[in-house]
Amino acid sequence: MTSDEFDVIVIGGGPVGENAAGRTAAGGLRTALVEAERFGGECSYWACMPSKALLRPGHALAAAKRLPGVPVGDRLDAKAVLARRDEFTSHWDDAGQVQWAEGAGIVPIRGRGVVTGEREVTVDGRVLTARRAVVLATGSVPRLPSLTGLSEVPFWGSREATSAHEVPESLIVLGGGVVGVEMAQAWARLGSEVTLVISQDRPLAKFEDFVGEYVADGLREDGVVVHASAKTSSVSTVEGGVELKLADGTSIVGKHLLVATGRVPATSDLGLEAFELEAGKALPVDDTGRVSGVDWLYGCGDVTGRAPLTHQGKYAARAVGSAILADARDPEPWSVAVATADHAAVPQVVFTDPEVGFVGRTSAQAREAGLSVRVVDVDIAVAGSSLHGDGYRGKARMVVDEGTRTLVGVTFVGPDVAEMVHAATIAIVGEVTVDRLWHAVPSYPTISEVWLRLLEAYGL
Known part of the structure; x- marks a missing residue:
């Protein structure tokens, strides 16, 4: 091979691309990893890592306040929180990520990659094959809403919200999805006056109905003003900030506006039109990640629209790498060369306080899939939760397919429930029956004892 010839070329140097490239490089294939901005991608610098670094100190302070006898103050040290956030982003320097790639046998190439022919990628004029x-x-x-005046007003996206170096005096958050609720709580706990504006009747509307109610209560306890079922009409610049007007005549003024109304696959400007693929839309892929109609082209992560979560994208990337190594055409459903879990076993955590942990199908999704559904709800009120903090409030839901007596969905909401999600994920992927699950005895006294209460409520 020449210096511009590779076995595999990966465009996109975030965690997903890194996993795909790492897999093929480890398998002996000469692999190039092309990145237009920073190696490490959105998650490392503007999403998962900085957002959780902003959230964790507030959670720790709130948890300490729930325990009598623990000496705590009333406010966070915002300067220290932001400094720790900067450490987790490596101060937005990707030298460490480049070093990792080179150590893994990957050839990192900085520049914007465009698919310009069959198995051909051009990076700023350099042609790779x-x-x-x-x-x-x-x-x-980011997906921007159709809102009068938005194009004329300075506003934050998720990047600005996670990388800001000063606490805004006031912040309007538009959007009740994961980014909206997490950033609303993070900045409220750091001292900002936050207003959350959502079009649905509750935040996190795609989750089980009770989830949004718990999260909204948690936000209000932190001083966030929540406008639910709100239709926005316009936004404009005013002295000292921005003004958001609602359809009912309400006017909201804040120093900054965060627009968090969702995201779309980044498939524009990649040259895909030449292969009869629609730019700006999700790539149509099979479970190996192979793009429909283009035998040599693969996609993984958010570009596929399947499960836009970092962990799920990394999982799909490992499947893609394995499929390329084996030239897999129709592998077994649960082999390492397919992303089978994308269909019905996707876990997700929302790092608010209370936390939300979910995996599988909601009760509504299970019914839409034609399953014979039984829903079991219990409050998280066990010895472990009582010890965890005074006034612990949470809820758990188990969705059972009565045809097979297996779990198809589990939701937890409450302080520090994130670490409970993987047990539910294993049960769903393993198709463990409730009768067998009864014998998975939860340790006492832990919050996991809620599993026993769920199974007792089911009737075991």
Whole structure:
């Protein structure tokens, strides 16, 4: 091979692209990893890591306040919180990520990659060729609402919200999804006056109905003003900030506006039109990540629209790498070369206080899938939760397919429930029956004892 010839070319150097490239490089294939901005991607610098670094100190303070006898103050040290956040982003320097790639046998190439021919990628005028495959892992970009005046007003996206170096005096958050609720709580706990505006009757509307109610209560306890079922009409610049007007005549003024109304696959400007693929839309892929109609092109992560979560994208990337190594055409459903879990076993955590942990199907989704559904709800009120903090409030839901007596969905909401999700994920992926699950005895006294209460409520 020449210096511009590779076995595999991966476009997109975030966690998803890194996993795909790492897999093929470890398998002996000469692999290039192309990145237009920072190696490490959105998650490392503007999403998962900085957002959780902003949230965790507030959670720790709130948890300490729930325990009598623990000496705590009333406010966070915002300067220290932001400094720790900067450490987790490596101060937005990707030298460490480049070093990792090179150590893994990957050839990092900085620049914007465009697919310009069959197995051909052009990076700022440099033409690269791939003997086996091209992989697209370019992630997603913000979706902006159709809102009068938005194009004329300075506003934050998720990047600005996670990388700001001063606590805003006041912040209007537009959007009740994961980014909206997490950033609303993070900045409220750091001292900002936050207003959350959502179009649905509750935040996190795609989750089980009770989830949004718990999260909204948690936000209000932190001083966040929540406008639910609100239709926005316009936004404009006013002295000292921005003004958001609602359809009912309500006017909301804040120093900054955060627009968090979702994301779309980043498939524009990649040259896909030449292969009869629609730019700006999700890539149509099978479970190996192979793009429909283009035998040598693969996609993984947010670009596929399947499960836009970092952990799920990394899982799909490992499947893509394995599929390329084996030239897998129709592998077994649960082999390492397919992303089978994307269909019905996707876990997700929302890092608010209370936390939300969910995996599988909601009760509504299970019914839509034609399953014979039984829903079991219990409050999280066990010895472990009582010890965890005074006034602990939480809820758990178990969705059972009565045809097979297996779990198809589990939701937890409450302080520190995130670490309970993986047990539910294993039960769903393993198709463990409730009768067998009865013998998985939860340790006492832990919050996990809620599993026993769920099964007792089911009737075991």
